[in-house]
Amino acid sequence: MTLVDTSSWIHFFRRDGKPSVKHRVQALLTDGSVVICPVVLAELWMGAGSEKDRADVRSLQEAAVSLEIEGSVWKRCYRLASLCCRHGTPVPVGDLMIAACAFVFDVAIEAEDKHFPILEKYRLSSRS
Numbered sequence: 001m002t003l004v005d006t007s008s009w010i011h012f013f014r015r016d017g018k019p020s021v022k023h024r025v026q027a028l029l030t031d032g033s034v035v036i037c038p039v040v041l042a043e044l045w046m047g048a049g050s051e052k053d054r055a056d057v058r059s060l061q062e063a064a065v066s067l068e069i070e071g072s073v074w075k076r077c078y079r080l081a082s083l084c085c086r087h088g089t090p091v092p093v094g095d096l097m098i099a100a101c102a103f104v105f106d107v108a109i110e111a112e113d114k115h116f117p118i119l120e121k122y123r124l125s126s127r128s
Contacts, residue, residue, distance in 0.1 A: 001033050001034075001035050001065075001105075001107040001108070002028050002033050002034060002035065002107055002108040002109065002110050003035050003036065003037060003040070003067065003098065003101065003102040003105075003107050003108070003109050003110070004025055004028060004034055004035075004036060004040070004110045004111075005040060005095075005098055005109060005110060005111035005112070005113055005116065006040050006043040006044055006047075006094075006098075006113075007111050007112040007113040008021050008024070008025050008110050008111055008112050009025070009040070009044055009060070010047070011025070011112055012025040012026070013053070013056045018112065021112050024110055025110065028110060034064050034065075035064060035065045035066070035067055035105075035107055036060065036061075036064045036065070036066050036067070037066060037067045037068075037069060037097070037098060037101040037102075038066060038068075038069055039069070039094050039097045039098050039101070040098060041057070041060075041061055041066070043094060044057045044060070045057055067101050067102075067105050067107070069097065069101060070104075072104050073097070073100050073101050073104045074100070076100035076103055076104050076126055076127075077093075077096045077097050077099075077100035079126040079127075080096050080099060080100055080103075080119060080122055080126045081093075081096055083122045083125060083126060084096070084118070084119075084122070089118050091115045091118060091119060092115065095113065095115040095116065095119065096119070098111075099115075099116065099119040099120075099123075100126075103123050103126060103127075
Protein backbone atom coordinates (compact mmCIF):
# COMPACT_ATOMS: atom_id res chain seq x y z
CA MET A 1 0.00 0.00 0.00
CA THR A 2 1.13 3.55 -0.74
CA LEU A 3 -0.12 6.80 0.72
CA VAL A 4 -0.24 9.30 -2.14
CA ASP A 5 0.60 12.82 -1.00
CA THR A 6 -1.19 15.95 -2.16
CA SER A 7 1.83 16.97 -4.26
CA SER A 8 1.47 13.86 -6.42
CA TRP A 9 -2.32 14.14 -6.70
CA ILE A 10 -1.91 17.69 -7.99
CA HIS A 11 0.34 16.46 -10.79
CA PHE A 12 -2.00 13.56 -11.48
CA PHE A 13 -5.13 15.70 -11.81
CA ARG A 14 -3.58 18.58 -13.76
CA ARG A 15 -3.55 18.34 -17.53
CA ASP A 16 -0.01 19.74 -17.52
CA GLY A 17 1.15 17.70 -14.51
CA LYS A 18 4.55 16.05 -14.53
CA PRO A 19 4.26 12.89 -16.70
CA SER A 20 6.51 10.75 -14.47
CA VAL A 21 4.33 11.50 -11.43
CA LYS A 22 1.14 10.87 -13.41
CA HIS A 23 2.49 7.46 -14.43
CA ARG A 24 3.51 6.52 -10.88
CA VAL A 25 0.10 7.44 -9.47
CA GLN A 26 -1.73 5.70 -12.31
CA ALA A 27 0.28 2.53 -11.70
CA LEU A 28 -0.68 2.62 -8.00
CA LEU A 29 -4.33 3.15 -8.90
CA THR A 30 -4.22 0.31 -11.42
CA ASP A 31 -2.84 -2.18 -8.92
CA GLY A 32 -5.20 -1.00 -6.17
CA SER A 33 -2.51 0.00 -3.71
CA VAL A 34 -3.48 3.66 -3.16
CA VAL A 35 -4.42 4.92 0.29
CA ILE A 36 -5.01 8.47 1.44
CA CYS A 37 -5.41 10.21 4.78
CA PRO A 38 -7.65 13.06 5.98
CA VAL A 39 -4.83 15.63 5.74
CA VAL A 40 -4.35 14.90 2.04
CA LEU A 41 -8.07 15.25 1.45
CA ALA A 42 -8.22 18.53 3.37
CA GLU A 43 -5.30 19.93 1.34
CA LEU A 44 -6.95 18.84 -1.91
CA TRP A 45 -10.27 20.41 -0.89
CA MET A 46 -8.41 23.65 -0.10
CA GLY A 47 -7.13 23.77 -3.67
CA ALA A 48 -10.31 22.60 -5.42
CA GLY A 49 -11.24 25.83 -7.17
CA SER A 50 -13.21 24.56 -10.14
CA GLU A 51 -16.13 22.17 -10.43
CA LYS A 52 -13.80 19.67 -12.15
CA ASP A 53 -11.38 19.92 -9.21
CA ARG A 54 -14.20 19.32 -6.73
CA ALA A 55 -15.45 16.34 -8.77
CA ASP A 56 -11.92 14.86 -8.83
CA VAL A 57 -11.54 15.21 -5.06
CA ARG A 58 -15.03 13.86 -4.42
CA SER A 59 -14.29 10.80 -6.60
CA LEU A 60 -11.01 10.19 -4.81
CA GLN A 61 -12.65 10.56 -1.41
CA GLU A 62 -15.32 8.02 -2.32
CA ALA A 63 -12.99 5.49 -3.96
CA ALA A 64 -9.77 5.45 -1.93
CA VAL A 65 -9.16 3.79 1.41
CA SER A 66 -8.47 6.47 4.01
CA LEU A 67 -6.12 5.81 6.92
CA GLU A 68 -7.44 7.14 10.20
CA ILE A 69 -5.56 9.74 12.17
CA GLU A 70 -5.69 8.28 15.65
CA GLY A 71 -3.72 8.90 18.84
CA SER A 72 -0.72 6.86 17.72
CA VAL A 73 -0.43 9.00 14.57
CA TRP A 74 -0.41 12.19 16.64
CA LYS A 75 2.28 10.78 18.93
CA ARG A 76 4.40 9.82 15.91
CA CYS A 77 3.87 13.32 14.49
CA TYR A 78 5.18 14.86 17.72
CA ARG A 79 8.29 12.67 17.61
CA LEU A 80 8.88 13.56 13.95
CA ALA A 81 8.51 17.27 14.76
CA SER A 82 11.03 16.93 17.57
CA LEU A 83 13.53 15.08 15.36
CA CYS A 84 13.18 17.66 12.60
CA CYS A 85 13.67 20.49 15.06
CA ARG A 86 16.76 18.89 16.60
CA HIS A 87 18.29 18.39 13.15
CA GLY A 88 17.42 21.87 11.89
CA THR A 89 15.06 20.62 9.20
CA PRO A 90 11.70 22.36 9.62
CA VAL A 91 8.80 20.61 7.91
CA PRO A 92 5.19 21.83 7.56
CA VAL A 93 2.75 20.27 10.01
CA GLY A 94 0.64 18.80 7.19
CA ASP A 95 3.64 16.88 5.86
CA LEU A 96 4.51 15.72 9.39
CA MET A 97 0.98 14.36 9.80
CA ILE A 98 0.97 12.63 6.41
CA ALA A 99 4.34 11.00 7.11
CA ALA A 100 3.31 10.01 10.64
CA CYS A 101 0.17 8.37 9.25
CA ALA A 102 2.19 6.44 6.67
CA PHE A 103 4.75 5.38 9.27
CA VAL A 104 2.16 4.18 11.82
CA PHE A 105 0.29 2.16 9.18
CA ASP A 106 3.60 1.00 7.66
CA VAL A 107 2.86 2.09 4.09
CA ALA A 108 5.06 3.70 1.46
CA ILE A 109 4.72 7.36 0.50
CA GLU A 110 4.38 8.65 -3.06
CA ALA A 111 5.24 12.35 -3.01
CA GLU A 112 6.67 15.02 -5.24
CA ASP A 113 7.59 17.18 -2.26
CA LYS A 114 11.07 17.92 -0.91
CA HIS A 115 10.08 17.26 2.71
CA PHE A 116 9.31 13.55 2.36
CA PRO A 117 12.88 12.36 1.70
CA ILE A 118 13.85 14.19 4.91
CA LEU A 119 10.99 12.55 6.81
CA GLU A 120 11.82 9.09 5.46
CA LYS A 121 15.21 9.37 7.19
CA TYR A 122 13.28 9.46 10.49
CA ARG A 123 10.85 6.61 9.75
CA LEU A 124 12.59 4.13 12.07
CA SER A 125 13.98 6.55 14.65
CA SER A 126 10.54 8.12 15.22
CA ARG A 127 9.13 4.87 16.61
CA SER A 128 8.41 4.75 20.31
